[in-house]
Amino acid sequence: MSESQLKKQVALFAKLVWDRKLTDGTGGNMSIRNKDKIYITPTSTIKHFLTENDIITVDKNGNKIEGEKEPSSERRMHIKIYEKASDVNAIIHAHPRYATSFAVTFQKLPVYALPESALVLDPITYIEYQMPGTQEFADAFAKGLEEGSRVFVLQNHGVTVAGKDIEEAYMKLETLEFLAEVSVISKLYSGINEIPTEKIKAFIEFFNKRGD
Numbered sequence: 001m002s003e004s005q006l007k008k009q010v011a012l013f014a015k016l017v018w019d020r021k022l023t024d025g026t027g028g029n030m031s032i033r034n035k036d037k038i039y040i041t042p043t044s045t046i047k048h049f050l051t052e053n054d055i056i057t058v059d060k061n062g063n064k065i066e067g068e069k070e071p072s073s074e075r076r077m078h079i080k081i082y083e084k085a086s087d088v089n090a091i092i093h094a095h096p097r098y099a100t101s102f103a104v105t106f107q108k109l110p111v112y113a114l115p116e117s118a119l120v121l122d123p124i125t126y127i128e129y130q131m132p133g134t135q136e137f138a139d140a141f142a143k144g145l146e147e148g149s150r151v152f153v154l155q156n157h158g159v160t161v162a163g164k165d166i167e168e169a170y171m172k173l174e175t176l177e178f179l180a181e182v183s184v185i186s187k188l189y190s191g192i193n194e195i196p197t198e199k200i201k202a203f204i205e206f207f208n209k210r211g212d
């Protein structure tokens with residue numbers, strides 16, 4: 001894909017995240033990696049209005065190469081994730097309301113409550129509060145990444161998901177928020193039943209063989 005197409009993808013998925021209410025106000029940031037370059041959303045913008053011309057190009061140290069506005073203040077987090085995970089080429093950080101309520105209460109999501117969430121989200125890493133935008137915040141992702149996590153719940157803040165491409169990252173965000181919303185609703189009834197671990201393992205095995 002060309003640079004222009006990849007920037008268009010960043011803008012398109014940022015708009016989708018905002019339009020689906022998966023982030024708030026000017027919150028959240030998204031990026032795609034293309035070899036040594038990162039295309040990232042600018043700081044302080046309402047994602048609904050983004051076009052490919054607004055997407056900023058930064059190098060692997062976060063220095064701006066191209067673009068009018070300033071790159072997202074969370075670029076250190078994006079750089080850290082790309083550095084640590086060679087399989088990751090797209091990242092979405094957002095503040096979806098139900099998943100963020102789990103971040104605020106810092107409760108674990110019942111990831112085995114749904115087959116899809118077990119398949120797509122597990123293992124989730126829960127990161128204790130760090131000041132957004134700082135190097136400490138970025139560094140806090142290292143351990144979870146090494147352990148294979150690509151989904152992060154950030155205490156008193158929001159969530160970050162990473163994927164091999166932007167579609168995969170986006171689907172993780174949707175699956176995460178769906179699980180969080182269904183969990184909150186389920187708690188209003190009798191509580192949450194999770195699928196037993198052996199049945200989840202059987203499903204993942206079955207899914208991987210079926211391949212769709």
Ligand SMILES: [Zn+2]
Nearest residue numbers: 027028132158
């Ligand atoms: Zn944030």
